[in-house]
Amino acid sequence: MKVLHIITSLELGGAEKLLLDLIPAQKKQGIEVDLLVLDTKGEKFLEEYRKRGIKVYTLKPNNKFSLKNPFEIAKIIKENGYTIAHAHLVHAQIWTSVAKYLNKKVVYITTEHSTHNRRREKWIYKFLDKFIYKSYVKVIAISEATAKELVKWVELSVKKVEVIPNGVSLRAFIGKPKERKGNNMIMISRFHPSKDHLTVVRAMEKLPKDYMLTLVGEGETQEAVKREVLMLNLSNRVQFLGYSNSVATLLKRSDIAIQSSNFEGFGLSALEAMATGTPTVVSDIEGLADIVGDSGLLFKLGDVDDLVEKITSLENSRFYYEKSKAGIKKSLTYSIEETAKKYIDVYKEEMK
Structure with a gap:
């Protein structure tokens, strides 16, 4: 099993902080894990990731809006033999969902990190979000509230959503x-x-x-x-x-x-x-x-x-x-080690 986490940026936020601890915890449990960042402008964690021994890919456009992103993502996945592509945050979710159609041999998973975002204020974005989440075999929600709001918004099957709370080091x-x-x-x-x-x-x-x-x-x-x-x-x-x-x-x-x-x-x-x-x-x-x-x-x-x-x-x-x-x-009930284990269990289940 070889996992590539894909995230929009490394600005100061919960998802960015989570991966900083989650990736080393997953590596300690015996799997290969790397990170791909779409846009490093305004980053706060890049050096910290590298200090922790995490391999970080960046894209040539270095722009979360670039139409080249799905092609770059698909290329990195294929050339490095990743079996799991795990997307975080909206732009990474969008471009990775497109990359799926360029390389369908990989298991595509995403994590939903919030109960609300600006897209949910306009009904027209519901169609875009339905396409995005349909592209993933599993959607992980970081809380019951996050799962409930997402299912309500895009009418996902509850069977497709797995709740895995964040953990702390x-x-x-x-x-x-x-x-x-x-x-x-x-x-x-x-x-x-x-x-x-x-x-x-x-x-x-x-x-x-x-x-x-x-x-x-x-x-x-x-x-x-x-x-x-x-x-x-x-x-x-x-x-x-x-x-x-x-x-x-x-x-x-x-x-x-x-x-x-x-x-x-x-x-x-x-x-x-x-x-x-x-x-x-x-x-x-x-x-x-x-x-x-x-x-x-x-x-x-x-x-x-x-x-x-x-x-x-x-x-x-x-x-x-x-x-x-x-x-x-x-x-004490929210250890990063337990969170990492639950993520790996999902990967194994979806690879069967």
């Missing part, structure tokens, strides 16, 4: 239950319409002035969030850190982790925070809430007052310690 993130030392909060998330940074910033205005917030990540909505920080005179309390490859260390040093999202397929950042023992407060939405549950705190989507209430409830030292301990316990 527990060795890197796992911590011990901790006591609260300060009021330092952190949100690790790309700046994207799927995320709700503004509610967190507006909550800062209502929190005591000794609360500090660090925002880790980059993206298209960052400037709008920065403007809100300036308008609310919070520049001395809100820090924009940009991209960081020291996520585990940052989480362990923080007192509270926030994950505020408009929609979310899974919530890998929240899971990583829980693993470090940092009490985690997240939006009460499908996908994210399913992962965190009672092990963290849920606030109503976009409700500033509810978020403030949940954050300040952690000032109770006993309650804080309980949530720290509960988060670690819950995270």
